[in-house]
Amino acid sequence: MPHELSGYLADFVQHLESEKRHSPRTSENYQRDLLRLASWLVEHDCTEWRAVSGHDLRRYVASLSRQGLSGRSIARHLSATRRFYQYLLRERLATDNPALDIRAPKSSKRLPRVADVDQLNSLLDALPDDPLEVRDRCMFELMYSSGLRLAELASLDVDSVDCKGGEARVVGKGSKTRILPVGRKALEAIGQWMPVRAGLAPEAETALFVSRRGDRLSHRSIQARLSRWGVAKGADQKLYPHMLRHSFASHMLESSGDLRAVQELLGHADISTTQVYTHLDFQHLARVYDQSHPRARRRSGHGYDDQNSEREGNV
Template identity: 40%
Template sequence: MQQIERFLLQLRAENKSAHTLDNYQRDLLSFVAFYLTQNQSDAKGDTQSSKNGDNSDQAWSYQTLMAEPQSVDWTQVGVRLIKDYVMDCVKSGLGARTLSRHLSALRSLFGFLMAQGLVQTNPALLVKAPKVPKPLPKSVDVDQTRQLLEQPIDGWHAIRDQAIFELLYSAGLRVSELVALNLTPGLDGLAAGTVQVRGKGGKMRVAFVGTKANQAIQAWLSVRGQKLQPEQSEQAVFINQLGGRLSARSIRVQLDKRTLQAGLDTKMSPHRLRHACATHVLESSGDLRAVQELLGHANLSTTQIYTKLDMQHLAKVYDQTHPRARKNQTHNE
């Protein structure tokens, strides 16, 4: 406990916030409570002192440790004990973000102890923190999406950007997939309403393209050659002013401009358009597996071995549910 107090004093000298100090103290005492409980259980097993229901064991907790500080032999704390602590926290329902903070506190403490020559290694560095789930972006409703996409189109920039935004939303593409999209084989299936993109891990997948997106792409292809020099043979579908492949950063900048043009009081991004595609199809169809196939989610690869949806079924779900697909052609026009 003395080492923890000295560690916290150093953090205070480094002008760490009171909030950080309180969290680190609580997190470290939580680990100490686990450490003492484990040692107590081991001693109990060795001596067989707990017979006939003897309940003399100390109930270690943050409160009891604050009232009765205990000594800890940090040289005896190894990777196995810290992993057991992590598992205990997970079983108790501790969130990934909070548990990551606990491990950060332990790593920092062991770093301090090593600097003081009190321990030789930092076992907490060998324990991985659980992944903190990334929250999905806030969805954009159909009306907002339509407002974004149905803006006046003037000039080759606007024609290109219209094709980009329609494709991001229609096919649910990642911006990296769109940037890497080539004329061949990417647009070989455009007449049939599909594009071929290279997804995560370099795997090729087929994505569906609705009528509005298809029309926007055709409009762009009709003017794309204006920005190419006679000697250029650029294969990228979407090119910049100089005839080179368009960057993801440029797409984000143009999307910001379109959002302002549409008067939308929200922050848009290519990923929000991808998420909107998934949300709108799911809301209409209720078919989560179809949506996951449409987006090419890699984390479903194991499941897909057993339950692979065929392209005909995916096309049917897409055409019947996506707001910019064929069933909405008459309504949108």
């Protein structure tokens, strides 16, 4: 590789570590992405950073897309390139930033996975086998009851939940506080957990959910316990905390159709974040339509395709 390509790149990485105080891992990520660009430039007979044009970068983005990189990954490559050219401009090693107007292709938005209502009811109705499972069921009931994020659940204190009023005070992203309703089943689970907690937590501990040692339960521990609960209680898919939040949102929207209310309950600053659940709701409506409308039903085994399967494959 020509020295101008590799040498300037090495100087940039040194700049990130010494002046910008980036971690070695962040610097390595920049270096990896830019080395990939430099190798592509060499293959296309370009040996100077100052000679790279916007047209060259568009061709590079197209090549990354053909190689199967997602829009998000390509956006990361372009971000590294823009940052690198800012450095080159500062050092007067380039005359413009050819990456400024280049945009990555949009990735198709992945829909969050949700659990079936009946399966969740079955899992949450399963009886705990030991005191720690009493805690686990309480955590999962509360997460599904109120649509909590993992961090919100872990940060709950004993006085965060008003069992008489049936509500919880939650601190979400941006340290924003919201008051959420807590369902009957979750309140019952809290009532069963509190006597167990009293035998584990020291008097000074404020956390609602504590470990066997009596200290606040970590995020990782909550994730591991939910996965364990799913396996022990016969879930047909791996359970993770955000699935319970997704399931809460989707099931609420299916029943109420009130997107604004679901936005408030989830603590989304922008309703566009909540709108992903309208796609999930449409899948539910589409299944109902396919199974119910007399002009939509196709009988399998009589030369017809299963329209429900066909629709799900296209969503």
